[in-house]
Amino acid sequence: MNLTLKVWRQKNPSDKGGFKDYTLSGISSDMSFLEMLDVLNEDLSEKGDDPVHFDHDCREGICGMCSLYINGQPHGPTQTTTCQLHMRSFKDGDTITIEPWRASSFPIIKDLVVDRSSFDRIIQSGGYVSVNTGGVPDANEIPIPKIIADEAFDSATCIGCGACVAACKNASAMLFVSAKISQLALLPQGKVEKRGRAEKMVAQMDDEGFGACTNTGACSAECPKGIDLSNIARMNREYFAASLSTEEH
Amino acid sequence: MSWVSKTLNSTLGKKLIMALTGIFLILFLVVHLAGNLQLILPDDGKSFNVYAETMASNPLIRIVSILNFGFILLHAVYAAILTRHNKKSRPIGYAVSKASENSSWSSRSMGILGTLILIFLLVHLRGFWYELKFGEVPIVTYDGVSYKDTFAIVSAAYQNIFYVIFYVVSMGVLAFHLAHGFSSAFQTLGINHKKYTPFIKKLGLAFAIIVPALFALIPIIMFIQGS
Ligand code: HEM
Ligand code: SF4
Ligand code: FES
Numbered sequence: 001m002n003l004t005l006k007v008w009r010q011k012n013p014s015d016k017g018g019f020k021d022y023t024l025s026g027i028s029s030d031m032s033f034l035e036m037l038d039v040l041n042e043d044l045s046e047k048g049d050d051p052v053h054f055d056h057d058c059r060e061g062i063c064g065m066c067s068l069y070i071n072g073q074p075h076g077p078t079q080t081t082t083c084q085l086h087m088r089s090f091k092d093g094d095t096i097t098i099e100p101w102r103a104s105s106f107p108i109i110k111d112l113v114v115d116r117s118s119f120d121r122i123i124q125s126g127g128y129v130s131v132n133t134g135g136v137p138d139a140n141e142i143p144i145p146k147i148i149a150d151e152a153f154d155s156a157t158c159i160g161c162g163a164c165v166a167a168c169k170n171a172s173a174m175l176f177v178s179a180k181i182s183q184l185a186l187l188p189q190g191k192v193e194k195r196g197r198a199e200k201m202v203a204q205m206d207d208e209g210f211g212a213c214t215n216t217g218a219c220s221a222e223c224p225k226g227i228d229l230s231n232i233a234r235m236n237r238e239y240f241a242a243s244l245s246t247e248e249h
Numbered sequence: 250m251s252w253v254s255k256t257l258n259s260t261l262g263k264k265l266i267m268a269l270t271g272i273f274l275i276l277f278l279v280v281h282l283a284g285n286l287q288l289i290l291p292d293d294g295k296s297f298n299v300y301a302e303t304m305a306s307n308p309l310i311r312i313v314s315i316l317n318f319g320f321i322l323l324h325a326v327y328a329a330i331l332t333r334h335n336k337k338s339r340p341i342g343y344a345v346s347k348a349s350e351n352s353s354w355s356s357r358s359m360g361i362l363g364t365l366i367l368i369f370l371l372v373h374l375r376g377f378w379y380e381l382k383f384g385e386v387p388i389v390t391y392d393g394v395s396y397k398d399t400f401a402i403v404s405a406a407y408q409n410i411f412y413v414i415f416y417v418v419s420m421g422v423l424a425f426h427l428a429h430g431f432s433s434a435f436q437t438l439g440i441n442h443k444k445y446t447p448f449i450k451k452l453g454l455a456f457a458i459i460v461p462a463l464f465a466l467i468p469i470i471m472f473i474q475g476s
Contacts, residue, residue, distance in 0.1 A: 006344075019344065072347035097345040104338055169348065169357055170335035172260075202259055211338035212260035212331050214359060215433040221351035233441030236261055240439065243256040 001027040001087060004095040005040065007052055009111055017108070019097070029088040033076060034059060034066065036087055053111040059083040061224065064159030067166070068112055069099040074163035074222050081161065081224045101162055103171035105208045116162050118208040119176060125204035126197040127180045133189045142188050152186035155179045157225040164219035164227070170211025175219035177205050178235035179227045185238055195242035202239050260334070263327055268437035270324040271430055277317055278460055286463065289470050294400025295391055301399040305381075325367055332360045356429040362422055369419035376406055407471040416468045420461035427457035 002025045010017030024043075027036050034056050041051035057065035061084040070076035076085045090096065098112065106114040156179075164175035181198050184190025190197075213232060220229050256262045284304065287297040304310045348357060355362065380386070380402055387398040406412055431453030435441070440449070 069343055069345075072343065072345040073350060099343055099345070102339055102341050102343055104340055167351055169339065169352075171339040172335075202261060206260050209338055210260075211335040212264055213437075214335075214356060215429075215436045216352035216356040218348065218351040229436065230441040230443075230446075233436050233439045236265075236437060237439030239259075239261050240256070240265065243252060243262075248252075 001025075001029060001090070001092045001094075003027055003036075003090070003093075006095060006097040007112070008099045009052070010100075010108055012110060013107055027087055029086070029090075031087045032059070032083055033068075033070070033085040033087065034083050053109075053113045055113050056083060062159060064161035067101050067114065067162065069101060069166055071097055074101070074166040075161075075224055079222065079224060079226065081159075084224075101166040103162075103165050103210070105171065105173070105210050106162060106165065114162075116160070118210070119160050119162065119173070121208065122173070122177055122201055122204045123180065126193075126200035127184070129184065129189050130193060144187065148186050152183050155182040155186070155227065155231055158183075158223075158227050159225060161224060163222050163224060165210065167218040167222035168211065168213075169216060169218065170214060172213050172219070173205050173208070173210040174213040174232045174235065175223060175227050175229075177201055178231035181235050181238060182231045185234065194238060195246050198235065198238040198242045199246065202235070263331055263334075264437045266327050267324060267331065268434040270320040270327070271434045273317070273320050274324065275427070275431065275434075275456070278464075282460055282463055285467055288400065288403060288467050294389075294398070294404070297400050297403075298389060298396045298398060299391065301381075302396045305397075321370065325363065328360060328363050353429060355425040356433070359426065359429060362426040365419065365422045366426060369415070369422070372415070376412075377402065404471050404475060407468045408475045410472065413468045413472045417465045420465035423464075424457050424461040427461070428454060431456055 003023070005022045005024060006019045007022060008017060009020045022040055022043075024036070024040055027039065031039075034054070037052060037054060044051045055065050055067050057063045059066070061081045064081075066075075066082040068075065068082045070082065070085070075082045077089050078085055100106075100108050100112045101114045101116075103114075105118045106116055109115050158176060158179035160176060162173075162176070165171050165173050168174075181194075181201055184197065185194040215229070215232075217229055220227060257266060284297075284300055287300055288294070290296050381397065381399060384402075387401050388395050389398040389401075390396070407416075432446075432450045435446070435449050440446075
């Protein structure tokens, strides 16, 4: 395949940045999107140019490190991570525009790499169980209905990639935060602290400057793990209930 | 900060205010429509005039109408606050965006749709509410009791084709606002359930089509009757 890439290049956080065009030839449709970028970077390195910086780690769709806004969609045209996106999703002769996640809470570090530590700070504010829950309990020692277990598991599949923020017109982090609140609120070990957790995590999310939710559903439609909007409704319930019932004021 | 203002100042709390005021406005639309439909009863405006007079003199209705003004204002002010906040969260947009792949147009256009509704409301209030309250209103007499001839004011306004067109277009705008807003309010309140959400979505869509369509039908019928 022959391709034209329009890639966002930005030297450092304060640089204005801009698009740069590159042409690539001989790309196999079996390559992953990141392998295609590896080819580009090899070309650039051989020429002595600065390679394009982009985030990646596991390259198997489980770590949440890869990002990229590809042709107007986070992680490109298929609902998966960029590392699991393959060049067969594109046609020979295509022009592909690659941009970084855009959100004031995800400042650009360099080129396509953004700083997602705001997510880490939200988790640190309450996305954990404070007491040691011990080893693996015997199966069925704590009865948990299958539907609840499944729902908690679905919420727990969030890999913290930030595609929800990137897709949302408000750069809202509701889908991520609600998945993290839900996975713990649904299970006995996490339930104990669910009220305070909802309050603390929402407060941190707001402090980080993420947008509000207009319920457009763009986040869920673009989420590589298909995290459901019902998580956001649960977060709203938990937060309002917490605010009405906790004794701190 | 007290816990109430802390909650209402959070992004979730601001949306709670949008949802609660929005639901109130939805209920108001139903009552308002029921009243307006009397305009097209074939009795030269008698039932409408009697209804309008009863509403205007009922103290409970007066309280609700003040609340209604307050809630419209609150809804519009919080719309502005949220829109500003959301713009600050995404100061730089994308060069290429395929938003239509992941969300509906109306859900992405609530701000502009709401602003158009606000403009309509101002024109609407100037033309009817202000006119009735402070303008010269003719008097009619039914069975020896005199009433303000509200019907005459309305039917005179609907002889202006531009006003009719403006009204009909505005109801189209309202339809799109409700097409997203109705079900969105439930989600904001935390109501999302596999059993009920599909029904709420269908109900919202039906409401968004039927209610504005009936509102729009009234000036069309009155225009045709008058010409
Ligand atoms: C009869 C008039 C109106 C009705 C029935 C109505 C109803 C609603 C409802 C039910 C929602 C959904 C709330 C939620 O998502 O929780 C909503 C959202 C919204 N409304 Fe209205 N509205 C009306 C007028 C207006 C006006 C006059 C404005 C603006 C000046 C406005 C601006 C907005 C905006 C911007 C949103 C989306 C807020 C967000 O989610 O970010 N609306 N409306
Ligand atoms: S909710 Fe989905 S899109 Fe958002 S961070 Fe988690 S996995 Fe990524
Ligand atoms: S690199 Fe780990 S999910 Fe893509």
